[in-house]
Amino acid sequence: MKRLPLALAATLAAALPALAQECGGDFAAWKAGIGEEARAAGVGERGLAALRGAQVDQRVLARDRAQGVFTQTFIEFSGRMINQYRLTHGAGNLKKHADVFARAEREFGVPGPVISAFWALETDFGAVQGDFNTLNALVTLAHDCRRPHLFRPQVVPLLTLIDTGALPADVEGAWAGEIGQTQMLPSDILTKGVDGDGDGKVDVRRSAPDVIMTTAAKIRSRGWRPGEPWMEEVRVPGEMPWEETGRLNKLPVSQWAGWGVTTRDGRALDTSRPEAGLMLPMGHKGPAFLVYPNFDIYLEWNQSIVYTLTAANLATRLDGAPKFDPRSPDEGLTGDAMKLLQQKLETRGHDVGGIDGILGQKTRDAVRLEQIRLGLPADGWPTPALLSNL
Known part of the structure; x- marks a missing residue:
């Protein structure tokens, strides 16, 4: 369905037929339109019955409008999120499920530390998967006219999973509709799900092998380049062309070396590596990282720079890197x-x-x-x- 601009959708919501409404208007009529779309997509009575019982969850709307965590600096956020529990259990899981992680890297090219870092940050390895009714959360956010384009495409895939019995109608997860131990969206579970333990079904809520393999499949599908790095902490000189820095301005590593950038411990950079951007999340006096094309895949998972830098850095820690040097950044604004x-x-x-x-x-x-x-x-x-x- 072609998406209406949000302002137009909100203005015309009451006048348009439910099937044509992107968001807003009478909730029951809007749900009926979603039901028509789901039926046309092959969803049967079990899925449609679940949709008829779906309700708006005001808690979800409150959470959507109060994401204050991303006002924290990178040092604050990463310091809280990369804790000893996650480092210890991440290393333990890499050892415990070594054969599954090895299979994931063989089949999808995604290293175990990358998968394990998402597993840690999203749910503490499955311990905290969320207590929001997923269907209610998705219909709430899809009906709301703030960001329906992110959530409406997830409703029919969820109904499909419910209809086939892959998920129960009352499945719970995060407030934004993610499900399972690495918080996958329904469309990814439906299209990227992998039966890692060979029991004939995909269970991203309870099966660690299914979680590992499905997460690897999702990351690879976003463009992950096997065998290449994602991030490297570096040391920058006192003066250099700072206007050349930034994730998007990827240059040969030899160019960064020519401007005086070195590894964290002062050694010469490996110039055989792919082109990279130099990220300074807290300015030229704060921590510094070369980010390679694979880092961009993190932004396919979450668009927050603070979150993605933290996830990528946790992956390097699980891969053996030391804690990053915070240096002495200038005071920022909050x-x-x-x-x-x-x-x-x-x-x-x-x-x-x-x-x-x-x-x-x-x-x-x-x-x-x-x-x-x-x-x-x-x-x-x-x-x-x-x-x-x-």
Whole structure:
């Protein structure tokens, strides 16, 4: 179905037939339209009955509008998320399920530490899978007109899984509709699910082999390049062309070496590696990482730079790397100061993706442009000095 622009969908919701509504309007009529789509896709009575019982969950809407965790800095977030429990149990699971991880890497090219890091961060290896009714969560977010394009495509796949008996109608998971030990969306379970333990079914909630193999299949499907690195902590010099840094500006490793970038311990970089971008999540005085094409796959999982850097760094820790060096970053902006910065950037014509107090990619890009204009190190890290200059 062609997606309507959100504003248009909200305006016309009451007037359009349910099947044509992207979001909003009478909930019962909207559900009936979803039911027509599901029936056309081959969903039978079991799945349709589950849909008829689905309800709006106000808790889900509250969680969707209160994602304050991503206002934390990389050092704060990673320090909380990469804890000893996850490091210890991650190493233990890599050993306990070594044969399954080896099979996953043979078949999909995804290393065990990468899979295990997601397993750790998402549910603490299955310990905390969520207590939200998944169908209610998805219909709530799909009917809501804030981000229906992310959630509506997941409703029919979930109904299909329920209809075939792969999942119960009352299956529970995260507030945003993810299910299982690595928090997979229904469409990924339906199309990427792998029976890792050979029992004839895919169970991403209770079977560790199914979790490992299905997660590897999902990561590979997003474009993972087997045999290549994803992230490497580095040391940067006091001066270099900071405007060249950033995830998207991938350059030969030899170029970074030529500007004085070294490994964390001061050795020469391996110039045989693929092109990489230099990420400075807290500016040129903070931690520094070369990120390779495989790092971009992390953003297919979660679009938060803070989360993806943490997941990628945890994977390197599980692969034997030491804890990263936080160095001494300049003071950053939080809360109202970050919102004020975003307002000032918007006034200057920059698209920051909304005044939300979160340092997302659009805000970083706008900061970098203003730093260049003002003759400051263009590292994308907003500081009180930048705010006062604006």
